Amino acid sequence: LRQIKADADDFGLMSYDPAYMNTAECKSTITYIDGDKGILEYRGYPIEQLAEHSSYLEVAYLLIYGDLPNKERLDWWRNRISRHTFIHNNLVELIQAFRYDAHPMGILISCVSAMSTLFPEAKDVDDPAVREKQIWRIIGQVPTIAAYAYRNRIGRPFNQPDNSLSYTANLLYMMDYMNQRDYQVNPVLAKALDVLFILHADHEQNCSTATMRGVGSSRVDPYSSLSAATAALYGPLHGGANEAVLRMLQQIGNVKNVPDFIDRVKKGEGRLMGFGHRVYKNYDPRAKIIRKVAYEVFEATASNPLLEIAVELERIALQDEYFIARKLYPNVDFYSGLIYQALGFPIEYFPFLFAIPRAAGWLTQWLEMLDDPEQKIMRPRQVYLGAARRDYVPLEQR
């Protein structure tokens, strides 16, 4: 790589690190992961303690402001978010313009992008007050976009946000997937969704977060960066994995087909979705918590036959040399899809349910990047392997 020279004085040494497997792109004080030991901490707090004692909105505050709030600050924060849950009428019309079967992630990407035109002041990313207001708006409005997209899909009237409810209870209420009159949200289910939101709130420099930072490094408004991050999350190897897990379980169809399926995976005919992680080479700590939540949810709802298939897949894979040798363990998405399904969400909404809580992480990482004096516009280099210089050949001579 010594041939690469940035300028005449450059001695030409660069690292070639495809997919940035071994490159730290930033210094960060937000989320700590030890992939070998299976540790995940937000601002120093273990994920297990936050999942047990905290709420999603409190965790979002912790990420963004760096410390847990006292009661007064938490009330203030909740109030800020609940004051921004209603969406602009242009967004309502935009959602209605989509086909009924449009993938919700496509709708989310478009709506968040459109928000940059509705709040043009957001482009002033150097003003801390402007930044803060966009954060309230994004965290407040993203659940409403999710619910309206769903109601549009099923051709039902939109339910306006009910700000007396918790963040997740309000989402369930607005979706009202049972189409019940006077729908009362089951607090067990709202709490389960809240725990899932805590687990998904941040995960340091994953594909979508790196996108948020990379696009944001051009100092574009946060809506445009967040729209790009959402697009990154849409992919089946990232936020689309929970959707892929459920489709895989449906395809397996029965516990007795599990050994055959595992054999096919080992022959390279597809992957065991919800298994493996770039960083966790031990158990994903979020998967442990989520497994417990799955059983709690199934006690409150009808049991799901796919859970049996998932448990059997996990049992066999954890004893199989192929998975052991490659350090492939269940990740956060292995059980989350089953829970989302039990809560009544259609499969296409699963990545959306990842994006809603991850907005807090993306925004926190974006703030950190903006305030880091060592950060510049992201601009990696490449190793050029194409043709050597050659002359243009006119069309008639080719």
Ligand code: ACO
């Ligand atoms: N099933 C079967 N084999 C697998 C799996 C899997 N889920 N994941 C990795 N492998 C195998 C690969 O085939 C490869 O085997 P080889 O060495 O014989 O070629 C080896 O394990 C290493 O795989 P890589 O692709 O190099 O691992 P990487 O770190 O790049 O990939 C990833 C991580 C993308 C998560 C991968 O494990 C995967 O595709 N998992 C399934 C999708 C998934 O669940 N994604 C969610 C990730 S978590 C999140 O985004 C919240």
